[in-house]
Amino acid sequence: MNKDIDIAIIGAGASGLMTAANLGKCDYMVFDGNPKIGAKILISGGGKCNVTNENMDSSYFLGESSFVDAILRRFDQNDLLQWIGRYGVIPSIRTRGQYFCNTSAREIVSIFSRAIPSQKILTSCKISEIKKVDDRFVIKCHNKIFRASRVVLATGGMSYPQIGSDGSGLEFARMFGHTIVKTAPALVGLTLQKEQFFLKELSGISIDVEIRVGEQLCDGALLFAHRGISGPVILDVSLYWQKGSIFIDFLPGFDLASVRDSKKLVSSALPLPKRLLKAFLAHLGIEDKAVNKCTIDEWEKLVFLKNYTLSPAGNFGYQKAEAMRGGVSTDEIDPKTMMSKKVDGLYIIGELADVTGRLGGYNLQWAFSSGYVCAYSLKKAK
Ligand SMILES: Cc1cc2nc3c(=O)[nH]c(=O)nc-3n(C[C@H](O)[C@H](O)[C@H](O)COP(=O)(O)OP(=O)(O)OC[C@H]3O[C@@H](n4cnc5c(N)ncnc54)[C@H](O)[C@@H]3O)c2cc1C
Known part of the structure; x- marks a missing residue:
């Protein structure tokens, strides 16, 4: 024809x-x-x-x-x-x-x-x-x-x-x-480097975070997934990320210093899912103890939760973008x-x-x- x-x-x-x-x-x-x-x-x-x-x-x-x-x-x-x-x-x-x-x-x-x-x-x-x-x-x-x-x-x-x-x-x-x-690929999940593979074990957990990527600040829900990290905020971040690090605030709007003298266990004092906190504590090599018993060194490591550096390995590809x-x-x-x-x-x-x-x-x-x-x-x- x-x-x-x-x-x-x-x-x-x-x-x-x-x-x-x-x-x-x-x-x-x-x-x-x-x-x-x-x-x-x-x-x-x-x-x-x-x-x-x-x-x-x-x-x-x-x-x-x-x-x-x-x-x-x-x-x-x-x-x-x-x-x-x-x-x-x-x-x-x-x-x-x-x-x-x-x-x-x-x-x-x-x-x-x-x-x-x-x-x-x-x-x-x-x-x-x-x-x-x-x-x-x-x-x-x-x-x-x-x-x-x-x-x-x-x-x-x-x-x-x-x-x-x-x-x-x-x-x-x-x-x-x-x-x-x-x-x-853009608006897509990000994969992890080996040293952050422990995050894959948190698959299914979703939390609100703030992420700095280059000049951009993105906020919203981050979803831990089998393949890496996803959720609305990560899709947004993926538009601006090409390589290098992103910086995650896992406790946006929360003043960490306000719990420095707390007698509560770290896993209870911080407003994050317990499963997530325990995995982070293990990763950072900190025992789950009363916050006021944390050493200066341990406290400084906890402060990383407000500015956690993550270097994605790549993304989930065009099939998912x-x-x-x-x-x-x-x-x-x-x-x-x-x-x-x-x-x-x-x-x-x-x-x-x-x-x-x-x-x-x-x-x-x-x-x-x-x-x-x-x-x-x-x-x-x-
Ligand atoms: C899962 C998913 C969810 C999304 N959700 C949203 C959302 O909620 N809001 C939003 O703003 N955006 C969303 N997007 C993005 C948005 O859908 C796309 O950016 C938009 O549809 C692009 O429109 P387009 O016409 O440029 O291309 P497409 O919608 O991709 O259309 C292109 C069409 O061209 C046809 N085509 C290609 N090559 C040929 C060829 N050689 N011969 C004949 N036909 C051909 C394809 O079959 C296709 O139908 C989403 C995307 C995906 C994948």
Whole structure:
């Protein structure tokens, strides 16, 4: 089958679907290798989709801040909430300004099923090649060839390749001469060096901590896991950590000096799970005794709990990562249109671009904002 279209959108994830849903009567087709649309949206936010956040600006993203702000200014969290509200979806705000669906992420995907005519979506169609021949793009999917005047790369990055985003978009962009900023798994658990393997025995314990990573301070729940450390705060930390140490305050807001004269056992005096404290005491070589009986040396070791140095060995990898850092250099994308500055008619949106948000609804907002801006400029340039 050979078909000519105006706009080919490669990827039926958050960014590609947002573009398609705002193209109105334009001649377009959305392609996805998956049998169904919105696979990643459906598993986002633990199945409830943390769609956006009330606190929204470029400081919550890794990437060129002027580029991110330019796009958010055109379509921010309020615009998104209003847009999905028109389809009857009204997410609820939870802690930290995060908006979640009330029933399930399906609420969001169903918006797109309603907004995009089914004949304009081609699923189970993995694009293997895109070339530009004269002024037309030639797109290959199995034995089918499509020709399009404009192509939107909305393929996502490399996180969760098991549901489609396997990095093929990066390959397409590279073939078109784009620079790829070094990629790495982000919003992902971290693995431990041998000397901290004792932490694996605490698997299942979750506590609130504060962590310094470079210039950033992250706080929230840390979960000890079989493979290392995870939980919301670690996912956030993983966005900024590349190598070197992170510094964990296991007792945020707690004044350790206030218990220095306590007659209670260390494991009872400190507001931490006993199992965790006992493991730390064993690791630090301190006997569990009355706090006031601790020597100066022992006390100094306990103070480490407020600034515990940990050098992760690595991370759990793309298979477990909620996002990818790096991607197509935003120096080569026009923020007014999302069009490539290198190839006329080629657009790059969503996670594929070198913009990655923190945990909390930022990555979906980015995908939706960049998709919306792209649709607007495609319609205008028609
Ligand atoms: C488990 C998990 C939970 C998450 N939870 C949240 C959350 O609650 N809030 C939040 O803000 N962010 C969350 N994220 C991140 C967020 O979902 C992504 O950043 C966002 O969906 C990216 O959208 P996208 O359109 O750029 O890419 P994707 O959603 O990855 O979509 C890309 C699509 O392109 C298709 N594709 C790729 N290559 C080809 C090809 N060659 N041919 C045809 N089709 C192709 C893929 O099949 C895929 O469907 C989560 C991510 C994961 C993995």
